[in-house]
Amino acid sequence: MFCNQCEQTAKGIGCNIAGVCGKNEEVADLQDLLIHALQGLALFAQEGRKLGIVDEAVDLFTYEAIFSTLTNVDFDPERFVVLIKRTVELREVMKAKVAAAGGKTNFTEAPATLIPAGSVAELAAQGKGVVMISSEMPELLGMCDRIYVMGEGKIVGEMLAKEASQEKIMKCIMSQEEVVA
């Protein structure tokens, strides 16, 4: 489990055993999958916008679905299953509209082609992240959402990829200061 969605997050870094708020791993994974699915919907919604296609129901749904991952008061897994499946349905609706208008629909990004699994457990498994180990900094910066820097068997740096740079990573390596227990 890894969740750092709110200010209660463990050690100010992330809840990685169970949520301080009570969220469990399954719900955290389902929420991550929902965000992933919404990225796919957004690709087609953005493409539609370029062609003057705006679907207010899709826009409203997107706000509500994102907000469902921010609150820490409703952890019913079934709720997220419904939202994930609805997101993919709406993505296909937007895709059809964009295609009919002659827009781009051949996105190859994973969120654009996500096919949701059947059961809650399978969906939660789809929401798990992929760990990539590499010493190639351009590869790390281009492919990861979050980067942990290892040195001498310790984690000496942790940052979001969008805030990372080769210089920042090198600084962590040189410091050798452990940042995560």
Ligand code: SF4
């Ligand atoms: S939402 Fe819950 S699990 Fe996520 S960071 Fe906050 S306290 Fe931790």
